[in-house]
Amino acid sequence: MIELQDATKRVGNVIHIKPTSLTLQTGHFNVLLGATGSGKTSLIKMMAGLDPIASGKVFMDGQDVTRLNTQKRQISLVHQFFVNYPHMTVFDNIASPLRVAGMAKSEIEGRVEEAADLLQLRPMLHRRPHELSGGQQQRTALARAIAKESRAVFLDEPLANLDYKLREELREQLPDLFAGRGAVVVYATSEPEEALLLGGYTALMEDGRVTQFGPTADIYRNPENLAAARVFSDPPINVARITVSGAQAQLAGGGGWTVPEMADGEYMVAVRPHRVTPTRTSDADVELTGRVIVTELSGSDSSAHFRHGADDWVSLAAGVHPYQVGEDHSFYMNPAHCRYFGQDGQRVA
């Protein structure tokens, strides 16, 4: 278990991580999801003890490790760039943390071979890292992390520099590789899709703070703020301004429905594109009529961007639909899938 208590990081006068509290459980696969520069790597380095903490505390398995050296934390770390010891063979690379820990020679061999088998590195054990492909180099780094008995494994965008096919292969393998090893797994990525595919828990990061943490599916279904709602959505989630009075919502461009309990005023409504369809799906559906601006056909799905009042909407539906660009079409949205946010972006209902 890793626990951050109001931990912050500062470089000079610039605050890189704002006060952050986060508890990551042993055995869980935790994804840090955020754009480049949102503080994922900083947070990992703070937990790994590589970057000093300006204030707050870090605990590992209940022990205060805020001032403990990286060497003594019993952790593993895989970087985005393939980092191996260039002057050592693959075998020695995987064995190096075990040798430093003073493990017996026979046990080292067993562990290295086990890790090498899991990552299909056995034929390369006696080569040097620069003789391997990028994928094999990164697998070597992963094997080093697996062979070592660690309390926490940090994976900092380990697949970002691999080509598409290799990335998919390794991504499928990753959760299994670290399952049942009794370690906290922390995986940083900038791709929301990866977080969904990897499952487990997700901490959304934005501008040096964790904006929401929980099981990935929960975050998808119940985003706590507008930013979180926007993360898992491709095409982008629809966001429109509504006026609520007497439990009735009214869109600026026409269309109204009954909303859950909330005070009268201005709000934002967010609804995912696949919940806006060209055909009626239930009696509760709200009809939105708008002029189609762009249509896209991707295999079995068709999407349409249309203008409703002053807002741009996107509809994503299965099947091929005969949209005419420049003409008005009717779309249907079920209010049950709407999420409501205040002017500050925080979830209201």
Next chain:
Amino acid sequence: MKKRSIIPILYIAFLMLPIYWLVAMSFKTTNEILSGFSLFPQTFTLENYITIFTDPTWYWGYINSIIYVTINTVLSVCVALPAAYAFSRYRFLGDKQLFFWLLTNRMAPAAVFALPFFQLYSSIHLFDTYLAVALAHTLFNVPLAVWILEGFMRGIPKELDETAYVDGYSFPRFFVTIFLPNIKAGVGVAAFFCFMFSWVEMLLAKTLTAVEAKPIAAVMTRTASSAGYELGLLAAAGTLTIIPGAIVIWFVRNYIARGFAMGRV
């Protein structure tokens, strides 16, 4: 022979000409050298070399030089390694200024330092010792070595250090078993330049020694002035001084190309 290889061949011929002349002279008698122009030694003699290898004042000049050059090279590289690591890995107040200031040490002529060194070493009984010359030369060689090593260290990503710490390496163990093997080219290049500077530097070496630690360069000039112009002997001594440099260049030739590519040599 292709046309375009003529110019490089001419260039190399002109470069090699003085060296050839020196080597040819070393196998001639002084009389032959003084008697006029001859492309090859007319009376081939090893007398000059025999003199050098049998006369203690001569061969001790070489031994003295090799001793203080070696001390200086080891000292300079050992001092420069941690300094270069600090410059390449940490940012601290005035780091850029300090780095530049190190370099300015090299810009001052050695003669400027001859008098203060002479006076200082005389008063603390370091005068005419190997350590005196070795220490004096570090003034020029440490900045040079820091400059070269910093360039090589910068090429090693910081993530390598972090990976080693995560794997449990203590800093000294990381530095010796992980970091050094990866910058050995840089260490070779730095050592080469320290060696060469210390080997050819004459003014400080001459000023700071008298008998015990007299370098070969000093032996050469003093012999020339006391026993007339023994040109054959001097040529033989000159030829022998080229050899250590040539050997060292042979060992670091591949690394030097890399050093040039990194813009640090």
